[in-house]
Amino acid sequence: MNYKVPFVNARSHYRRLQPEMDAAIAQCLLNGDMICRTQLRDFEMEFAEFVGTKYSVGVNSGYHALEFSLRALDVGCGDEVITPAHTFVATVSAIVNCGATPVLVEVGSDFNIDPDAFDAAITPRTKAVIPVHLNGRMAKMDRIMAIAARHGLRVIEDAAQSAGAAHMGRKAGSIGAAGCWSFYPFKILGGFGDGGAITTDDPQIARSATLLRYNGEDRDTGEYHCHGYTALLDNVQAAVLHVKLRYLPVFTQHRRKIARLYHDHLAGIDEITLPPFDGDGHLDAFQNYVVMTPQRDDLRQHLTNEGIETLISWPKPMWEHRGLGLRSPRLPFTERICREVLSLPMSAETTEEQVDIVAQSVRTFFVRCHKSVFVTQGISA
Numbered sequence: 440m441n442y443k444v445p446f447v448n449a450r451s452h453y454r455r456l457q458p459e460m461d462a463a464i465a466q467c468l469l470n471g472d473m474i475c476r477t478q479l480r481d482f483e484m485e486f487a488e489f490v491g492t493k494y495s496v497g498v499n500s501g502y503h504a505l506e507f508s509l510r511a512l513d514v515g516c517g518d519e520v521i522t523p524a525h526t527f528v529a530t531v532s533a534i535v536n537c538g539a540t541p542v543l544v545e546v547g548s549d550f551n552i553d554p555d556a557f558d559a560a561i562t563p564r565t566k567a568v569i570p571v572h573l574n575g576r577m578a579k580m581d582r583i584m585a586i587a588a589r590h591g592l593r594v595i596e597d598a599a600q601s602a603g604a605a606h607m608g609r610k611a612g613s614i615g616a617a618g619c620w621s622f623y624p625f626k627i628l629g630g631f632g633d634g635g636a637i638t639t640d641d642p643q644i645a646r647s648a649t650l651l652r653y654n655g656e657d658r659d660t661g662e663y664h665c666h667g668y669t670a671l672l673d674n675v676q677a678a679v680l681h682v683k684l685r686y687l688p689v690f691t692q693h694r695r696k697i698a699r700l701y702h703d704h705l706a707g708i709d710e711i712t713l714p715p716f717d718g719d720g721h722l723d724a725f726q727n728y729v730v731m732t733p734q735r736d737d738l739r740q741h742l743t744n745e746g747i748e749t750l751i752s753w754p755k756p757m758w759e760h761r762g763l764g765l766r767s768p769r770l771p772f773t774e775r776i777c778r779e780v781l782s783l784p785m786s787a788e789t790t791e792e793q794v795d796i797v798a799q800s801v802r803t804f805f806v807r808c809h810k811s812v813f814v815t816q817g818i819s820a
């Protein structure tokens with residue numbers, strides 16, 4: 440379907456940066472720089488600098504960033520890892536694939552892990568916690584770090600959706616033992632395919648991830664130190680990401696402007712809950728602009744009819760996917776989120792006019808809802 444307001448616009452994103460992108464890709468191809476060359480190292484150095492860590496290790500996905508971080512911290516059989524129930528499945532799959540047990544806990548109204556729920560879920564088997572900074576807003580890292588320190592737990596940040604976000608002046612991916620990044624194309628910092636990175640101050644984690652991503656091999660000596668994976672961040676992807684990283688502050692500023700406009704235009708509609716915007720030490724980067732409403736499915740249909748593309752992350756709780764083999768933790772707020780969340784169009788290319796169209800359409804929907812309530816109650820409106 441050709442949407443009047445697309446959720447994101449990959450083509451105009453590319454056209455905007457085309458001369459620099461094409462030059463960066465052509466340089467890789469002309470030089471024959473395919474695997475583990477200067478483009479990867481240069482990007483890693485600048486990404487670490489951007490996040491504020493000593494190291495950054497490029498890998499082929501956010502998933503592998505998570506799995507390698509867990510493996511680097513020796514998480515495995517018999518260990519429990521606490522993580523929010525409302526996250527992308529990869530966060531949980533990484534825990535399961537390491538042989539550990541995921542313990543899913545409730546989230547708060549910011550869609551992020553509830554620190555009290557995290558505290559209450561700790562057992563003698565808990566080894567680590569993975570707070571997820573969802574939608575471009577960081578979890579309450581001050582509380583999470585304090586609780587983790589009290590119990591001697593390691594903290595791995597799932598920063599896949601939070602490039603440019605900060606909490607208490609510290610950037611996402613710089614606070615825990617490791618930060619895990621996804622460069623999936625529609626992330627705030629997205630490549631032209633899959634990609635990811637681990638950011639860390641810990642040389643052991645950086646070393647372990649560097650070995651794991653390259654079949655366990657130390658590329659300087661040729662020695663295999665472990666059974667690893669083929670999971671490098673490709674050189675061409677790194678070259679693309681390096682170009683885009685320069686524009687990240689501009690992209691973030693734009694997303695925040697679009698979020699502010701949504702906030703202004705949608706204020707005062709009783710049936711809709713708007714997402715948080717800064718406050719309490721947060722600087723939000725708005726990977727997604729997510730609203731909640733009990734009429735979510737009807738609203739979504741109405742917006743689709745009007746040519747507005749939206750997204751639902753995620754329509755049913757993870758444990759209802761039977762193939763994942765997860766026990767139901769019975770988390771009513773997470774279940775409600777699945778029924779009520781709707782992500783409105785949001786990208787570095789979303790325009791003010793598009794926000795006007797979306798907001799007007801949302802308002803029209805709720806005005807019609809009111810009218811139909813009046814009619815069914817026999818009140819003429």
Ligand SMILES: Cc1ncc(COP(=O)(O)O)c(C=O)c1O
Pocket residue numbers: 499500501502503526527529530571573597599600620621622623633634635
């Ligand atoms: C919160 C979160 N964690 C992990 C991932 C996994 O990243 P990737 O798709 O690059 O493996 C994603 C990607 O969608 C994500 O949104």
